Amino acid sequence: MNILNFAYDYYEKNRVGPLYQKIKKNTGATKEAIEELFPHGLASVYTWVGIPIQTGRDLCKPMATVNVENFREVYLDNNATTFIRDEVRKNLVEYYSGSSGFGNPSSSTNPGILSYDIIRNSRIQISDCLKVNPEEIIFTGSGSEANNAAIKGIAFKHLDNKGHIISSKVEHPAVLKTLEYLEDLGFSVTYLNVSKDGRVTAQSVKNNLRTDTILVSIMAINNEIGVINPISEIGKSCKEAGVPFMVDAIQGFGKITLLPKKMGLSLMTMSGHKIYAPKGVGALYVSKEISVVPLIHGGAQEYGLRAGTENVGAIMAFGQAARLACSEMEKENRRLLELRNYFLEGLRKIEPGIIVNGSLEHRTANNLNIGFPDVDSGSLLLSLNQIGVYVSSGSACSAGSTDASYTIKALGVDTDRYGIIRFSFGLSSTKEDVEYMFEYLPSILKQLKAESAGE
Incomplete structure (x- = not known):
């Protein structure tokens, strides 16, 4: 079957499963046709050809595909853990x-x-x-x-x-x-x-x-x-x-x-x-x-x-x-606050519809918890991970998942609409790191939104 052959070849080349729009473009098969042929859509396609599935839940969606030049690792998950300085x-x-x-x-x-x-x-x-x-x-x-x-x-x-x-x-x-x-x-x-x-x-x-x-x-x-x-x-x-x-x-x-x-x-x-x-x-x-x-x-x-x-x-x-x-707290907080503000300003230019979860006034300088409209948080996390940007997601798999963060739920955030990502900066974080992420984020968001819309 062309769909399976394409999916296998695509994964072998890119080490990531193709999204619906990629399959449609190369085989002519629409999302509706795929879901009619395969009981669980892409999850079934991936299973048949041996592509790793991040989770078995139907809510989980594939990551975006990005061709990266000058790959670098950007660690923005310092609230989870830090390196040993x-x-x-x-x-x-x-x-x-x-x-x-x-x-x-x-x-x-x-x-x-x-x-x-x-x-x-x-x-x-x-x-x-x-x-x-x-x-x-x-x-x-x-x-x-x-x-x-x-x-x-x-x-x-x-x-x-x-x-x-x-x-x-x-x-x-x-x-x-x-x-x-x-x-x-x-x-x-x-x-x-x-x-x-x-x-x-x-x-x-x-x-x-x-x-x-x-x-x-x-x-x-x-x-x-x-x-x-x-x-x-x-x-x-x-x-x-x-x-x-x-x-x-x-x-x-x-x-x-x-x-x-x-x-x-x-x-x-x-x-x-x-x-x-x-x-x-x-x-x-x-x-x-x-x-x-x-x-x-x-x-x-x-x-x-x-x-x-x-x-x-x-x-x-x-x-x-x-x-x-x-001893470094005051100086480092000033640096991180400047970096955080630069980051937030850049995010709003790329996606004006983002929301910031929690108070900006009463907030540690190294943290931003962002809601991205019409984007699956699990897919966004995996897409960023693919380009070397490491962050945390606000839910186990996707926006709207039953495992969405209880903290985010307590704020009354619409997790059916917003995919939640936590960015947490640290000693190694730089503007160059931020600019690297910004270089690829627009393409990632575009693909994930198209996927969410079923295009």
Whole structure:
């Protein structure tokens, strides 16, 4: 059959399946004819000739085809993770290549004392950023563990009478799934709505405080839309009510000024791989004014709050990355804000119908969450990936998918019309990167819109 032969030959040459319009142009077969011949349209065509299908869902659509000159990789997914920056990587190589620092930090041997000092120095570097005591910084294996340790650490103090917790509908899964678990144990949780700009208001927190409220948990910066919550105002309300306030600052640490004691924070979580340190290391700020139940029992490491021999090298890297991020924050934010504005202006010239999800005024400098009209977000993500531009999608497969982001849904975005893409900039992002993407984006959008229209 001509359709199958063309699809196979096209894939062999371009390493991507042809769209409907490509098939029509080369074989004369219309979209309607293909869907009549094959029960699942292109998905069936791809299956027959062995072209990889990104997902089996009918909503998923193929990517655009672009011939790229001067291919380059452009990483615009820094909210997902960051590379290990040069200064940190150099120290890591020296640490793992040398004979020092391998000792157990809990031992009294000279190698153990050296490891202990490395951890102590990193604790000081992070505490200096926050203007807190070094003893209030607890190292964990990840940001998710830190979130679990903070929330469960408070909740498990109230297992007899349970209690009430306030959070929001747009928290990270590491918070939401933990709260769901606590609900199964009998705790009551209020999930606050966000305003149209994506923020949790201090008034909504205050209005929902109860006599049995044991914790408020609100993120500093939303990981998807980059919106900054009014943490100081919420902290003031919590302090007046005598309720511990836990802040997921995994996206905020190193990007905005966070001063727990001044802002009324009782607990705050951080993660190394969001600030150019390795994965597998996080940290939890625990105010001396409160106590928490340990999540991991065993040894007396981390002041008895987190048993287990510490990951010394990763902690060392985290401390150095934190020091660099905090010292460079003001300058880097100015650079990123200029780059973000340049990027947004260019996007609007290419596609005037885009929308920005979440507040632009109250937003971290490195994030833009964009809705592209009449474009499948999964197809756009894959199309950008094909040209070396790496971003995150607002849904698992497509605009209108049942797996569209709960954060985007909470904003009331029409995901049947808009394909959602998160662009998050970082230390390596440049105007040249942006211009490279702009060179090919018009063609990609044109093809995807034609596909969506069934042309």
